[in-house]
Each structure stands twice: as structure tokens, then as C-alpha cells.
Amino acid sequence: xxxxxxxxxxxxxxxxxxxxxxxxxxxxxxxxxxxxxxxxxxxxxxxxxxxxxxxxxxxxxxxxxxxxxxxxxxxxxxxxxxxxxxxxxxxxxxxxxxxxxxxxxxxxxxxxxxxxxxxxxxxxxxxxxxxxxxxxxxxxxxxxxxxxxxxxxxxxxxxxxxxxxxxxxxxxxxxxxxxxxxxxxxxxxxxxxxxxxxxxxxxxxxxxxxxxxxxxxxxxxx
Amino acid sequence: xxxxxxxxxxxxxxxxxxxxxxxxxxxxxxxxxxxxxxxxxxxxxxxxxxxxxxxxxxxxxxxxxxxxxxxxxxxxxxxxxxxxxxxxxxxxxxxxxxxxxxxxxxxxxxxxxxxxxxxxxxxxxxxxxxxxxxxxxxxxxxxxxxxxxxxxxxxxxxxxxxxxxxxxxxxxxxxxxxxxxxxxxxxxxxxxxxxxxxxxxxxxxxxxxxxxxxxxxxxxxxxxxxxxxxxxxxxxxxxxxxxxx
Ligand SMILES: Nc1ncnc2c1ncn2[C@@H]1O[C@H](COP(=O)(O)OP(=O)(O)OP(=O)(O)O)[C@@H](O)[C@H]1O
Ligand SMILES: [Mg+2]
Numbered sequence: 001x002x003x004x005x006x007x008x009x010x011x012x013x014x015x016x017x018x019x020x021x022x023x024x025x026x027x028x029x030x031x032x033x034x035x036x037x038x039x040x041x042x043x044x045x046x047x048x049x050x051x052x053x054x055x056x057x058x059x060x061x062x063x064x065x066x067x068x069x070x071x072x073x074x075x076x077x078x079x080x081x082x083x084x085x086x087x088x089x090x091x092x093x094x095x096x097x098x099x100x101x102x103x104x105x106x107x108x109x110x111x112x113x114x115x116x117x118x119x120x121x122x123x124x125x126x127x128x129x130x131x132x133x134x135x136x137x138x139x140x141x142x143x144x145x146x147x148x149x150x151x152x153x154x155x156x157x158x159x160x161x162x163x164x165x166x167x168x169x170x171x172x173x174x175x176x177x178x179x180x181x182x183x184x185x186x187x188x189x190x191x192x193x194x195x196x197x198x199x200x201x202x203x204x205x206x207x208x209x210x211x212x213x214x215x216x217x218x219x220x221x222x
Numbered sequence: 223x224x225x226x227x228x229x230x231x232x233x234x235x236x237x238x239x240x241x242x243x244x245x246x247x248x249x250x251x252x253x254x255x256x257x258x259x260x261x262x263x264x265x266x267x268x269x270x271x272x273x274x275x276x277x278x279x280x281x282x283x284x285x286x287x288x289x290x291x292x293x294x295x296x297x298x299x300x301x302x303x304x305x306x307x308x309x310x311x312x313x314x315x316x317x318x319x320x321x322x323x324x325x326x327x328x329x330x331x332x333x334x335x336x337x338x339x340x341x342x343x344x345x346x347x348x349x350x351x352x353x354x355x356x357x358x359x360x361x362x363x364x365x366x367x368x369x370x371x372x373x374x375x376x377x378x379x380x381x382x383x384x385x386x387x388x389x390x391x392x393x394x395x396x397x398x399x400x401x402x403x404x405x406x407x408x409x410x411x412x413x414x415x416x417x418x419x420x421x422x423x424x425x426x427x428x429x430x431x432x433x434x435x436x437x438x439x440x441x442x443x444x445x446x447x448x449x450x451x452x453x454x455x456x457x458x459x460x461x462x463x464x465x466x467x
Contacts, residue, residue, distance in 0.1 A: 015276055119312040126306035127326035127378060128298045137325060141316050 006186060010193050013180045021197050027090065027172060027200075028159045031097035035158065036151075038098055039105025046106055047113065057106070064103035069163050072096050077168045084170030091164035101158045108150045112143035152209035159201050173197055224380060225284070226251045226413045229271060232281035234267060234437075241267045242278065243437040251381075254348065254414045256445065258423040259434035260460055265417045268434065269384045273304040302330060305375025309387040312373070313359035319346070320355040323374045337354045338377070345373035349403050365396030369403055376407075383407065385416040396405065419464050420447055432444060433457045 010017075045057035064072070073096045080092060087095075116139050124134040166175040177194035181187045227249040234242035241264045249255050257265050270276045271283055274290050274297060283290040288300055312321050323342040327333045333341075346352045349369035359367055368388055369396060385404070389397040401423050407413065410428040418424070424431055424445045431448040433441040433456075441448065441457045451457045 082273070117312070119308060119310055120314065122275055123306075123308065123312035124273060124421075126301060126304070127302040127374070128330040129326060130298065133329050137329070138314055 006189050007075070009180075009184060009186055010189050013176070013193075015177065016176045016195065017173070017193055019093075020171065020173035024159065024162055024173040025201070026169070027094055027097070027162050027165065031094050031101065032155050032158055034094070034098040035101035035105055038102030039109060042106035043109040043113075044101055046110060061103045061106055065191055069096070069100050069161055070167065072100055073164055073168060089165070089168045089170045091117055093162070093168060093170045097158055099216050100161070101154055104154050105151065108154060109143070109147055112147035113139055116142045148199060148212050149209055152212065153207060156202055156205050159205070160198060224251045225249070226253070226286060227415070228284040230282045230284070232271065232278050232283060234276065234278045236272070241437050242271070245281070247432065247441060249413065249437065251413055252411045253429045254408050254427050255413065255416070256428040256431045257417045257434060258419055258424075258460070263434040264437045265434055266386050269386055269417055273301050273306055273384070275306075285292065291324045297407045298330060302378055303381045303384040305369065305374055305378060305384065307368070307371050307375055307381040307388050309391050311359070311364070311371045312392070313367055313371055315359050316356075318355070319351070319357050319359070319362075319370050322359070322370060323377045326374070328376050341377055342373070345376045348376065348406070349361050349373045350399075363396060364392045365399045372400075372403055382413045382415070385414065385418065387398065387417050389418065389420060419465065425449065433460065435460075
């Protein structure tokens, strides 16, 4: 079995895989950064008492969470052109990943905020701090500690989800495996290599998660 | 005497539960009022209405000539004048003692950091904790945390201090150190509302005791009179209950 495994072909295709890896890496970084902004804004709207902000945010979060990512990708891929919006596949893909992860990130941040004891808020209110000051000095610093690990978990999910962009022919890592398969009929070698590179990204992010958890968890009270 | 806090026919409901039932109460400047009563009688709710941590549905509360539940009231301004000490301290766990105390003076009163820190050290001296200014709340005992919480309230130079069972979460050996700090405050002429069952404290410094039951003020009196000769049966059974504990 292993004797049949053709490492020579893998090396031959290595430049293609590295291009794919680079694309996956860049798509992920950009999508995560945008998703974080989307998530923060969506969360701020979701917890706002103003209905015009709150209900659209709930609708957005629920629609994303109740439908498969692949459907969302196809929806944008086929839907945007009919609205007259013509952008390259890679941008459609990043948009889909941003909207998808943004909804999950909004909920992660909200859970972090809710995890802060109500009494902390009341102490802030009693001393005259306004909403923004309470968020900035009391709630968010304490929420951060519990939010960072699931945020990095979401980042890992996003990297793996970006594989779906191969279906709208974005030239990322999984797409490299598909190309090699169609040219050489060696799917085992192709997707072994693809999997290997995803694992590399995963372990880097995981190490980052563990490091940040040690650094950022705040001292417990009481 | 001038009224500092005034409750006029105040009612509050949680759904069907009538938590505050026609409260009328006047607290004058410099007065020390102790509020006691069985669990669930509405003591916390009553003092939380004073700085508008709670809304009311009927009646009016006036603090320092400001109608607290008026739509146009400047809440920040109102709360600057009222320090609140919680049963569970609620210090900010991610900040040092000094940061806990200076947060509001710097951000609400817009004081310079230097001045705020000088005041904080002054207040820490008052509660006997100057050596803990760099510590985090998690490194302090319960009694020390509660004294820091009092210093945090005092740093805003309030005219009124509200205490909601400040010693109930403490081990018995730490109750004394917190009560001592509060007794010292009384001698400075602070207007104080204290929810507590510490009879010793009430007898020593309170001007009046208010006894609540089922959302109503059932009895009001001088501490000695109230604890030694309660007029109502409910107060009598309550006092005998806290005595046997
Ligand atoms: N947010 C709330 N929603 C509904 N009911 C509440 C709420 N807060 C308090 N209550 C109810 O209101 C009543 C009065 O509560 P409150 O906390 O004022 O009592 P208390 O006299 O301070 O009691 P304790 O001695 O246990 O602190 C209780 O029956 C309580 O269950
Ligand atoms: Mg209470």
C-alpha cells in the first residue's frame, strides 16, 4: 500500500500546493479579520435595546446559523450577479466566510459579555459610569478572557470551511488537490497532501489559542 | 431638619408580587437609618430604588431635591452623590485596589489621575488598607474586599452611603473590622442607609430602625426601643429569631 504511494508526484506538484496554501492562508486571515468586525457590530446591535438594531441583528444571526455554509456560498455566487454585482469568485468566497463566521462570532462575544456577573454592572452603574465606560472598563476586559478560546476555535473552523470555496473554483488549497486529481488521477496523494497542510495551519492556530489562554485569562475574584 | 431622602407613597411590583407597598419614609441629612426585616421583605429593593438601580411604578422618591425617577433627571449627577456597598462587594477583579477606587473619580468626575490616586490613598487609610493598594481583589480576604468597596464608594465624596447587608457574606471574625469602618463614617456626619441585622451596630449608631415585612414598613423606632420593646408581633418574632441565631 505505502509502496504504491507516489511521493515524486507530490513533489512535482508542490508549487501548486504551496500556491493553494498561500491562498487559503490569505483568504482565512482576511475573512477572520472581517468576520471579527462583523461579529462585533452584530453583537453590539444584538444586545442594544433599540429595536431597529436588535431585530435585524437577530434575523441575520438566525438565518446564518440555520442554513448550511455551502448554500450561503451558492446563494451569493449565483445571487449577486442577478443583482448586478459582479465580483471575482475569491471575493464572493471571502464575503460568504465573513458573513458566516460573523454570526457565530457575534454569539461568542455575547456569551462572553453575559458571563460577566450582573453585580459588576451594578457596581459600575452605581458609581455613575455610563454605558460605554462600563463596557470598556468593566465588561469587555472580563469578557475577553472567556471569549478568546472560542474565537480561535471559530478561526480554525473558518480555515477548514474555506475548503468549500473550491466548489466555486477559487484556487485555494483544496482546489489544488482537485486539480492534481483531475490531471494525474492520484486522489490519495493529492488529498493526503491537502490534509497535511490543513493540519499544519490547525496546529499553529491551536498553539496560538493555548498561548493566549495562558496570557489573557484574568485573575478570578473572590 | 432638611430631608436628604424622601419616599412618597412608593409602590413597586414584580409582575403580581407587590414588593414595595406604599412606602413613606423621610431620612434627614446626617441621619443613620437601619433597615431590617425577614428575607424577601423588600429591603434590598427599597435601597436600590434610591440610586435608581430599580424603577418604581407609583409614587416619588426625592434625593437631595432631585426626583430620582423623573424622566429628565441627570442620573450620573445623582449617582455621584450616592455611594453603594453590596453584600458581595463586586470589586472589579481585573483591576488593582487603586484602579478600582480611581475608576469612577477619573472617568465620571474627570479628575486627574494624580489627584484621584491621592484621594484613593486617603480613603484607603481611612479603611486601614494603605498597604494593599497594588493588590488584586482575589488576593484579599472578604473583610478587606468589603473595606476596599467602602473606600471605592467614599472616593466619589458622596453625601449618602447605602449599604445592602455589608457583612452578611463575611466570616464572623471579619464582621467587626467592616462595622468599625462604618461606625467611623457615622462620626463624620455621613447620611447612611444600612440594611443589616447587626443589632449591636444598630444600637450603637443608628438614629432610627425601620422594620419591613412583605413590602411594607411595619414599624419605625429608636433602636433601643425597637429591639427591646417592639410594638408589633411580627417585629417581636423577627427579633427573637435573630437573637437565637
Ligand atoms: N428581579 C426580580 N424579579 C422578580 N422578583 C424579584 C426580583 N428581585 C427581587 N424579587 C423578589 O422581590 C422580593 C423582595 O426582594 P428583596 O431582594 O428586596 O428582599 P430582601 O428583603 O432584600 O431579602 P434578603 O434579606 O433575602 O436580601 C422577593 O420576594 C424577591 O424574590
Ligand atoms: Mg436583600
